[in-house]
Amino acid sequence: MAETGLYYPPDPSSWEMCTIGGNIGTASGGLCCVKYGVTAEYVLGLDVILADGRLLRTGRRTAKGVAGYDLTRLFVGAEGSLGVVVQATLALKPAPPEQLVLAAEFGSAAAACEAVREIMAQGHVPSLLELMDKTTVRAVNAFTKMDLPDTTEALLLAAFDTHDPAADLTALGKLCAAAGATEVVPAADAAESELLLAARRTALTALETVTAASMIDESAGAGAGRPATMIDDVCVPRSKLGEFFEGVARLSDEYRLPIGVVAHAGDGNTHPTVCFDGNDPDQCIRAQQAFGAIMDLGLELGGTITGEHGVGLLKKDWLAKEVGPVSLELHRGIKEAFDPLGILNPGKVF
Amino acid sequence: MAETGLYYPPDPSSWEMCTIGGNIGTASGGLCCVKYGVTAEYVLGLDVILADGRLLRTGRRTAKGVAGYDLTRLFVGAEGSLGVVVQATLALKPAPPEQLVLAAEFGSAAAACEAVREIMAQGHVPSLLELMDKTTVRAVNAFTKMDLPDTTEALLLAAFDTHDPAADLTALGKLCAAAGATEVVPAADAAESELLLAARRTALTALETVTAASMIDESAGAGAGRPATMIDDVCVPRSKLGEFFEGVARLSDEYRLPIGVVAHAGDGNTHPTVCFDGNDPDQCIRAQQAFGAIMDLGLELGGTITGEHGVGLLKKDWLAKEVGPVSLELHRGIKEAFDPLGILNPGKVF
Numbered sequence: 001m002a003e004t005g006l007y008y009p010p011d012p013s014s015w016e017m018c019t020i021g022g023n024i025g026t027a028s029g030g031l032c033c034v035k036y037g038v039t040a041e042y043v044l045g046l047d048v049i050l051a052d053g054r055l056l057r058t059g060r061r062t063a064k065g066v067a068g069y070d071l072t073r074l075f076v077g078a079e080g081s082l083g084v085v086v087q088a089t090l091a092l093k094p095a096p097p098e099q100l101v102l103a104a105e106f107g108s109a110a111a112a113c114e115a116v117r118e119i120m121a122q123g124h125v126p127s128l129l130e131l132m133d134k135t136t137v138r139a140v141n142a143f144t145k146m147d148l149p150d151t152t153e154a155l156l157l158a159a160f161d162t163h164d165p166a167a168d169l170t171a172l173g174k175l176c177a178a179a180g181a182t183e184v185v186p187a188a189d190a191a192e193s194e195l196l197l198a199a200r201r202t203a204l205t206a207l208e209t210v211t212a213a214s215m216i217d218e219s220a221g222a223g224a225g226r227p228a229t230m231i232d233d234v235c236v237p238r239s240k241l242g243e244f245f246e247g248v249a250r251l252s253d254e255y256r257l258p259i260g261v262v263a264h265a266g267d268g269n270t271h272p273t274v275c276f277d278g279n280d281p282d283q284c285i286r287a288q289q290a291f292g293a294i295m296d297l298g299l300e301l302g303g304t305i306t307g308e309h310g311v312g313l314l315k316k317d318w319l320a321k322e323v324g325p326v327s328l329e330l331h332r333g334i335k336e337a338f339d340p341l342g343i344l345n346p347g348k349v350f
Numbered sequence: 351m352a353e354t355g356l357y358y359p360p361d362p363s364s365w366e367m368c369t370i371g372g373n374i375g376t377a378s379g380g381l382c383c384v385k386y387g388v389t390a391e392y393v394l395g396l397d398v399i400l401a402d403g404r405l406l407r408t409g410r411r412t413a414k415g416v417a418g419y420d421l422t423r424l425f426v427g428a429e430g431s432l433g434v435v436v437q438a439t440l441a442l443k444p445a446p447p448e449q450l451v452l453a454a455e456f457g458s459a460a461a462a463c464e465a466v467r468e469i470m471a472q473g474h475v476p477s478l479l480e481l482m483d484k485t486t487v488r489a490v491n492a493f494t495k496m497d498l499p500d501t502t503e504a505l506l507l508a509a510f511d512t513h514d515p516a517a518d519l520t521a522l523g524k525l526c527a528a529a530g531a532t533e534v535v536p537a538a539d540a541a542e543s544e545l546l547l548a549a550r551r552t553a554l555t556a557l558e559t560v561t562a563a564s565m566i567d568e569s570a571g572a573g574a575g576r577p578a579t580m581i582d583d584v585c586v587p588r589s590k591l592g593e594f595f596e597g598v599a600r601l602s603d604e605y606r607l608p609i610g611v612v613a614h615a616g617d618g619n620t621h622p623t624v625c626f627d628g629n630d631p632d633q634c635i636r637a638q639q640a641f642g643a644i645m646d647l648g649l650e651l652g653g654t655i656t657g658e659h660g661v662g663l664l665k666k667d668w669l670a671k672e673v674g675p676v677s678l679e680l681h682r683g684i685k686e687a688f689d690p691l692g693i694l695n696p697g698k699v700f
Contacts, residue, residue, distance in 0.1 A: 005471075027416040038414060041391070056676045062585040063617040064388060065654035066377040066427045067661060067672050068699065069681055073423040077416045094473030121355075123444030235412040267413040304415035311417060322417050326406045330688070331419055337683035349418065 006092040009036035012308075013204070024085055027077030029308030031128040031200075034266030035161075036093075038308060040076045047087035048075055051339040061089055074334070079310050080345040082338040099127045100165035101193035104156045104176040105149065105183045109133050109249075109261075112154035113242035115179035116265045119158070120238055124172060127161040129266030130200050133245060135252070136207060136260035136273075138215070140199050143206035148199065151182070154245075156265070157200055159193065200262070204231070207260045210275040212283070215258045225277030228284075230291040230314075234298030235269040235307030247297045248272045255290040257283065269307035292318070311349045319350055356442040359386035362658075363554070374435055377427030379658030381478040381550075384616030385511075386443075388658060390426045397437035398425055401689040411439055424684070429660050430695040432688040449477045450515035451543035452536040454506045454526040455499065459483050459599075459611075462504035463592035465529035466615040469508070470588060474522060477511040479616030480550050483595060485602070486557060486610035486623075488565070490549050493556035498549065501532070504595075506615070507550055509543065550612070554581070557610045560625040562633065565608045575627030578634075580641040580664075584648030585619040585657030597647045598622045605640040607633065619657035642668070661699045669700055 011030040012018050022028070024046070029038045045059025059065070059072040075082055106112035112131055119129065132140070132155045137148050148155065156176065160168035166186070173184040187193040211227045236244045245261060248270075252259040255274075263270040272294050276287040295305045295318045305311075305318040320328055331350050335342075361380040362368050372378070374396070379388045395409025409415070409422040425432055456462035462481055469479065482490070482505045487498050498505065506526065510518035519536040526534050537543040561575045586594045595611060598620075602609040605624075613620040622644050626637040645655045645668045655661075655668040670678055681700050685692075 027420075029414055033414060037391075038416075040420070050676070050680075054676050056680065057674065058677065060585075060654045061587050061652050062619075062654055062657065063588070064379055064383060064585045064614075064619050064657040066388075066658060067654050067656050067665075067669055068677065069428055069432075069684055070377075070390070070420075070423045070426070071677065071680060073420045076420070078419055082419075094471060096473065121444060123446065235410075235414045237411050238413065264414075269412075269414050302411050304410045304412055304417050306417050307412065307414040308416060315417075319418055324407065326400070326404050327408065327418065327421065330400075330406065330421060333687035334419055334684060337687050338680070 002095070005095055007095040008042065008090060008092055010039045010042055013201075020088060020090070021085055024076050024088060025079050026310035027308065029264065029267070029269065031130060031264060033264060033269070033308070034129050035125055035127045040073060042091045043072055043076050043088055044091050045089040046072055046075055046085050048083035048085050050083050051341065051344055056083065059089060077310065079312065079349050081335060081349050082344065084344070096127070096161040097163060097165070098190050099159040099161035099193065100169055100187050100189075101157060101159045101196045102169045102172055102184065102186045103196045104158070104173070104181040104185070105152045106154040106156065106181055109154040109245040110242040111180040112156050113245060113265070115156060115176050115181065116241060117238055118175060118179055119172065120266060122175070124168070126158045126172070126266060128157065128159045129264070130157045131155070131263045131265035132200065132203055133261040135258050136203050136262050137199075139206040139210045139260055140202055143209055144198070144202055146199060149183070155199065156181075157196060203260070203262045204271070204273065207273045207275055210258050210260065211277045212257055212275070213277065226279045228276055228278035228287070230274045230287050232270070232272040232274070232291060232294045233306045233309040234272065234294060234303055235267065236298055236301045236303035238268040240301040240303065241265060241268050244270060244297065244301055244303070248294060251290050251293050251297065255286045255293070257286055257290055259290065267307065268303070313348060316350060352445070355445055357445040358392065358440060358442055360389045360392055363551075370438060370440070371435055374426050374438060375429050376660035377658065379614065379617070379619065381480060381614060383614060383619070383658070384479050385475055385477045390423060392441045393422055393426050393438055394441050395439040396422055396425055396435050398433035398435050400433050401691065401694055406433065409439060427660065429662065429699050431685060431699050432694065434694070446477070446511040447513060447515070448540050449509040449511035449543065450519055450537050450539075451507060451509045451546045452519045452522055452534065453546045454508070454523070454531040454535070455502045455533045456504040456506065456531055459504040459595040460592040461530040462506050463595060463615070465506060465526050465531065466591060467588055468525060468529055469522065470616060472525070474518070476508045476522070476616060478507065478509045479614070480507045481505070481613045481615035482550065482553055483611040485608050486553050486612050487549075489556040489560045489610055490552055493559055494548070494552055496549060499533070505549065506531075507546060553610070553612045554621070554623065557623045557625055560608050560610065561627045562607055562625070563627065576629045578626055578628035578637070580624045580637050582620070582622040582624070582641060582644045583656045583659040584622065584644060584653050585617065586648055586651045586653035588618040590651040590653065591615060591618050594620060594647065594651055594653070598644060601640050601643050601647070605636045605643070607636055607640055609640065617657065618653070663698060666700060
């Protein structure tokens with residue numbers, strides 16, 4: 001696409017290994033969503049093999065279209081339970097200018113969340129707006145020797161891919177300082193931007209090396225037990241983001257496990273990552289409990305159990321909690337209409 | 351909403367008389383879609399009374415969410431055939447700066463369409479991009495005495511609601527001139543912008559006074575027969591817009607009826623408006639034939655029969671042409687799952 005000056009905006013963090021088919025199955029998101037939206041918004045039409053082997057064509061090649069029910073959107077995020085997508089017509093956009101990144105450190109996650117709320121309320125349109133809590137920052141430091149300051153309680157990364165990103169970063173830097181940022185570092189060019197983003201890009205890998213033991217004794221490092229993670233995908237209204245970060249910190253104490261939170265903060269979409277020792281049966285149980293308690297917290301705050309990763313097997317029970325019995329019955333009715341024998345990805349979603 | 355600094359972007363041309371419920375039923379669009387998208391993108395969740403009287407809650411209050419099938423999107427644009435929407439959770443945006451409008455006249459619709467293609471290909475993000483053909487311009491002149499130049503073959507209106515709209519209009523004016531615009535008129539302020547937009551706002555009303563007789567003898571005016579219109583809603587890929595305008599002009603000759611085209615050109619969404627004398631049985635038949643031939647033309651060019659207004663009764667036969675038998679069968683399966691007795695808006699859509 002690059003040679004035509006066009007690009008495909010959705011950028012799941014797993015972009016180096018994920019597939020477009022998988023993105024469509026889960027309606028996946030990514031860092032760019034705060035400005036460009038999710039995968040579903042770029043899927044114009046689909047070729048789908050139905051359960052009975054027939055080919056269905058959905059959608060269109062045009063910017064707009066409302067002919068009949070939105071079957072395209074029904075397949076996007078259905079996790080393969082309604083048909084097998086074999087071809088997709090995707091919307092492309094003219095490639096924007098290269099983005100410039102700003103990093104801002106905050107003395108608390110609450111202050112950083114308030115800055116996020118203010119950024120979006122003022123109508124800024126960053127091309128990414130990511131937040132990492134102190135557990136994540138410490139994990140990244142330990143994993144990469146990046147030497148982010150130990151006092152950092154929350155690290156906010158923002159970017160603009162506008163025609164004058166430096167001016168936008170200056171305005172954002174002032175806003176962050178006014179909201180209590182202890183340090184604001186705007187990148188001067190693309191190379192510096194990449195350096196700042198590296199912290200975010202390695203966050204999940206870094207958290208995957210963390211266990212309760214390694215957090216207490218950093219010298220224990222990756223050798224402490226068998227590090228494992230359970231990654232939540234809760235999305236809450238932006239106004240509830242601060243409350244959610246506080247709640248997750250409480251759950252970390254309650255279940256005595258490190259929980260690092262990385263968030264697509266501009267969307268209110270968070271990935272609390274429960275870190276535990278996979279060799280320790282008691283920790284495994286507590287990790288599952290914490291994983292569920294985080295979803296319960298998200299639902300209490302008016303959020304959803306999954307912002308961009310889907311339901312799969314792990315979250316089936318919570319799907320029922322979120323959507324309720326009437327919706328679940330309609331889900332079954334649709335499934336029945338598309339796949340009466342239940343042969344498509346059986347046992348998933350609901 | 352204004353007092354909170356927020357606004358609801360979708361702006362159907364009928365905004366002074368249409369309802370949010372109707373907008374949701376038809377997944378309606380409007381002038382702003384080229385930048386802000388259609389109604390469906392602003393509907394986060396719905397309360398729906400189902401055919402059996404139960405209340406269903408769909409969707410979410412968050413920016414992102416993929417829990418289960420996208421039932422919200424299924425109801426939006428279903429034209430009341432799956433349930434009765436009784437409440438909606440809508441997404442609002444921070445209000446943008448007031449927009450500034452530019453008018454550009456072209457010597458042919460083809461040249462104007464090429465300018466539209468180039469504007470979008472270069473990544474400009476106008477807040478509206480509307481095109482009126484010469485039949486429409488003449489109708490507006492006759493109706494409003496606006497004195498748009500008689501040489502105008504196509505009138506393009508563009509607007510920006512950015513922080514520096516004057517700079518954006520300057521860039522766009524240059525692009526239009528390079529693409530062959532015979533005159534470019536940027537508005538200096540909001541009042542001038544409104545004057546330029548008035549031509550577009552009165553277009554359909556003006557076309558409603560047109561008949562073949564009045565086009566030939568302007569002094570006949572609105573008194574010529576009983577003026578009536580049939581308004582198409584074809585959306586084509588932007589690259590086919592010029593071909594579509596040419597095709598409609600041919601159909602106007604073939605069926606010997608004036609057809610004025612106003613288009614949300616940035617989306618490729620056009621409203622060819624067939625004007626006829628409702629008292630003349632022969633013209634009524636030709637109008638219906640032209641109305642259908644325009645949809646056939648749209649489908650040939652890879653377009654859709656309805657970009658934003660829905661199927662209703664008039665376009666039922668063309669829905670089947672557009673989506674095909676497999677899709678239609680699935681539509682019936684979904685309808686059956688939601689409304690087994692067929693009591694919801696019976697006879698509509700398919």
